Amino acid sequence: MKPIRHVHSRSVVLAHDNIDTDRIIPARFLTTTTREGLGRHAFQDWRYRSDGSPDPDFVLNRAEAAGCSILVAGRNFGCGSSREHAPWALLDAGIHAVISSEIADIFRSNALKNGLLAITVADAEHRFLLRHPGLELRIDVVAGEIALPDGGRFGFALDAFARHCLTEGIDQLGFLLRQHAAIQRHEEQYA
């Protein structure tokens, strides 16, 4: 995996709380057998009207959202299903970081394994980011900080191991495979 040390972009804001993974990628697109190409269906039922045309009112369809790779989202982002198609779809749609005050457990775990930075900030800082879409943000994964254009800095929470894997480009399956001897011992003793 490619190391990820910084994400730098203007922010785009989806302020809704509890954006679930059915919302991020509806189940009818889960019949795929690959990881690729899901970006065009990310937030499908928000992005497109029932006649298939893009909804100009949806944030991600607006001109100012073009090129934004940092999504600031309402509390409890990614709740619901365990589908890893959700982070695959976001990455494929150009989103490389999600910032919220709370991120659902399975989504966060899936996101971080794919190099989608899923991080949480304190409530007051979350409210500030929600109120200020289009902010030029620079996320420093190593330092654990989000730098704002005015020089301000917000710390963010990220598991130490996930941070290490992201910044060093360490693949978690490779890490697990190296535990072979310990797994063998466990199997001989218990399993």
Add this chain to the structure above:
Amino acid sequence: MAGRTLLDKIWDAHAVAPETVATPAVLYVDLHLVHEVTSPQAFSELRTRGLRARRPERTLATMDHSTPTLPAGADGTPPFVTPEAAQQVRTLRENCREFGIDLLDLDSAQRGIVHVIGPELGATQPGMTIVCGDSHTSTHGAFGALAFGIGTSEVGHVLATQCLLQRKPKAMAVEVHGRLQPGVDAKDLVLHIIGRIGVDGGTGCVIEYRGEAIRALSMEQRMTVCNMSIEAGARAGMIAPDDTTFAWLRGRARAPQGEAWTRALAHWKTLHSDRDARFDRVVEIDAAAVRPTLSYGTHPGMVVDIEASVPQAGNALQQRALDYMGLRAGARLAGTPVDVVFVGSCTNGRLSDLRAAAAVLRGRRLARGVRMLVVPGSAAVKHDAEQEGLDAVFRAAGAEWREPGCSMCIAMNGDLVAPGQLAVSTSNRNFEGRQGPGARTVLASPASAAAAAVAGHIVDPRAYTIEEAVA
């Protein structure tokens, strides 16, 4: 030293390497369940890396999400919704063959929804770690297992190493005191609990359901409760095994037999939280206060009991939910017209659920204009229901009796609720568009769903169930 929780006991027995500040624990997985939707990319990853399945006998596969619930045509081909869905099922078949994994295929008498068949076969056992690329894996916690949903990358991790990298979740106790009232179901209880703690109330936690009301539940009811733990954001839900658990498991195909059973039983009896175990959080619930409970909004924490009014929207999002649902704050949910009724899913697709729905429908007809789908959770449930004549009850009432699968719960196999229609559903999620674009979902128990089908609108199910009990 403080006593240990059930979570502590299972965790400690499966920690291949302990958690440190720098690294998560390496947790051994006893049983890995696989289905067609979340596994193809994991098998591809193994193939790319030249890896084999480390312990293929610890993985059990079936197909349930993309599979049609209408019977195969004259040529034996199941009516898949798209060629992609058919391809996904074929891919699972090929992957299982290549990696040596036991597959309960479409023609197997043991197939069904992955969370229905695991317990049914006795593959789900107390004290196990159980994972599946599916968030409703929490169902298996009803047996005192630590069971949780994982992503596709992790499906690959388990296939290749039989392990996962995991931080230990916090332990939360939900104590349910007293007894449920007659006519109140486990589904009502779990919706009530989610309403209390919220859709993120369990984030970062494993919930252990405890107390008199939980002990009094059947295994099927316990599965319904644990199934929806994820809807409160919890990693898993669990219930300590007891005589109800042991009696249910005894003699099942994959449960231990003979001397192995005796040994297993001795171990299983140690699987409970110690008296002095400490929980990170405790929530107390009064079972007697629970009424038939249904969802009114667009997440499973927006629930109301059938006697109460739809609450006022506290913010713009809640108002948006009410607008989407076409409901008015202050009005009763009862009386809301219903278009579709769905009985099935890993939450409520077991035999006891079908019996509860059939008890309401027996001798009655669906209200004019209501479509009702009854989808058994497994081939065995279907068989047993037909042996009892439940299929005839459903058909006579005007409902459709289908082949087993996830069906209209996730609506990816073609079983859809049309835009704008309102469905009373025994499934687990009422997100916008979950049962089809523009579909409106009201989550409910099997009795509430069946009662709505007969009345043509949402109604207190006790008008049907209690009367039956008295008569």
